[in-house]
Amino acid sequence: MFLLYVASLISATINFWISRKFGRKLVTKLVGEKSMKEVDEFTSVEGKQVLIISRLFGFPIFEFISYAAGLTNISFKNYFVITAIASILTNIAAYLVFRNINFQSETGIMVWIGSIVGTGLIFGFFIKSYLKKKREETR
Numbered sequence: 494m495f496l497l498y499v500a501s502l503i504s505a506t507i508n509f510w511i512s513r514k515f516g517r518k519l520v521t522k523l524v525g526e527k528s529m530k531e532v533d534e535f536t537s538v539e540g541k542q543v544l545i546i547s548r549l550f551g552f553p554i555f556e557f558i559s560y561a562a563g564l565t566n567i568s569f570k571n572y573f574v575i576t577a578i579a580s581i582l583t584n585i586a587a588y589l590v591f592r593n594i595n596f597q598s599e600t601g602i603m604v605w606i607g608s609i610v611g612t613g614l615i616f617g618f619f620i621k622s623y624l625k626k627k628r629e630e631t632r
Contacts, residue, residue, distance in 0.1 A: 512563025
């Protein structure tokens with residue numbers, strides 16, 4: 494679990510700096526045109542709250558969040574602190590949920606897939622609600 498945590502922090506840092514340094518052109522090549530539209534939606538509302546929600550519930554799209562954050566004006570320090578703390582929480586939660594799951598069985602695989610889908614739905618709900626709220630405040 495520790496190695497997974499360290500590897501996720503390293504990959505998040507690299508993805509952030511790729512996006513920050515090379516910007517939209519390279520990110521579009523890496524994630525595709527369709528995903529870039531989603532990046533635009535994410536970056537249209539800046540804030541630590543979006544990153545916190547994304548890191549806690551968006552683990553299925555961990556890399557995407559790192560690229561998107563690199564396109565915002567969030568400081569690297571804030572990005573790294575939020576990513577480091579939220580990653581600890583999600584890694585502990587994943588360990589507690591999956592420690593006794595047999596991934597050799599169909600049930601284990603279904604629990605894993607179900608958790609990813611469920612978390613993705615929760616993430617989508619929170620982000621959509623947050624973005625809607627922010628848009629209404631700017632009007």
